[in-house]
Amino acid sequence: MRLLNMQAMESARCLEESVLTSAADGDIGSILGLGYPAWTGGTLSYIDTIGGDVFVQQCDALADQFGERFRPSAWLRERVRSGQRFHS
Known part of the structure; x- marks a missing residue:
């Protein structure tokens, strides 16, 4: 996952x-x-497949354990919060 x-x-x-x-x-x-x-269909399809909310949660957990380089950007968080997917 990392x-x-x-x-x-x-x-x-x-x-x-x-x-x-x-x-x-x-x-x-x-x-x-x-x-x-x-x-996986590719990196961005992977995010869509597992769900943006799950992806952000996983990345936050990784950031807590391994450092800030795993922390999702504000832009990605906003996309997820508003329900935007990378593919329609």
Whole structure:
């Protein structure tokens, strides 16, 4: 979970900072470029699949145990709070 969540959070951060232009680009790049497990659909699909609220809770727990680098951004928290998904 630690590695999956860290890579997924970095993809979300890339989308937040306009490094990525779409969630689909993030998913494809994460599978083909980073070797993210294909069964997840990619980093951002992974967040959608497990649920944004669950993802944020997991990352907060990881941050408490392993450090702030696992803490989700305010942008990601707001997306989750408002019910936004990366894919429709």
